[in-house]
Amino acid sequence: MAGSVADVWSGASYERIGETYASIHDRIVAALAIGRGTRVLDVACGTGGVALRATRAGATVTGIDISADQLAKARRAANAAGLEMQFDEGDCQELPYAEAEFDAVASAFGAIFASDQERTATELARVCRPTGRLALTAWTSDEWSTANVRAGRTYSEGADPYDWAREAHVRALLGSAFDLEFQTGGWRIEANSATELWELLSTSMPPLRAWLAEQSEEARKHAEQVYLDYLEPGVLERNYFLVLGTRR
């Protein structure tokens, strides 16, 4: 991918996709055992789906993301909802927080995109206090990921985000710091047609949008056709992996 990681995640209407994760964000917040004043870190918070919910649940929340564009949208959403929380620009591979600063650490489809998984896992553990909670979601490798490959998209740079949905791999990353539990869930998005759904995905999934912009016309047309065939009749369903942890 050309451009910085922050560039890749900026400029898309990601909030339209973020909204469709509402039930997943609810599930993550429920897993964090939030009470009044629980200090929650939402890692790679995007437009703030988890951060806003955790604040509503009574937590004192910090959201961090590498994209200033995503953070600006999160801040706008928080202001519009009359909620107070802190949003910081930064990289989850090098969190600008003290050891054990948080009672709970969450990341919805966020930390999985960092290229150095070991550093990321170490950072998630470092900032979480003993007995604190962790909740993280990852997409499982599925038919959509196969369609991506058919369209010509592969994760050629950095680590494979789907690794975070493999139990043995996650145990190797986080198992020495957390007692872990694994759950699964489903996500479904529907539109009136494959074309309508493609319009949403191609403009609102930031890495897909960035990748399309780099392709030749021929490659883009090929990819579009692969996706349109796959999305027929206007539905995309995916499974995700929910990693729950209690810090030792």
Ligand SMILES: C[S@@+](CC[C@H](N)C(=O)[O-])C[C@H]1O[C@@H](n2cnc3c(N)ncnc32)[C@H](O)[C@@H]1O
């Ligand atoms: C799919 S979005 C998820 C956003 C949000 N957690 C949600 O559930 O809606 C992925 C987010 O990860 C952020 N991100 C990617 N790499 C990152 C990194 N190394 N450090 C911090 N944030 C990162 C992106 O900017 C983007 O906002």
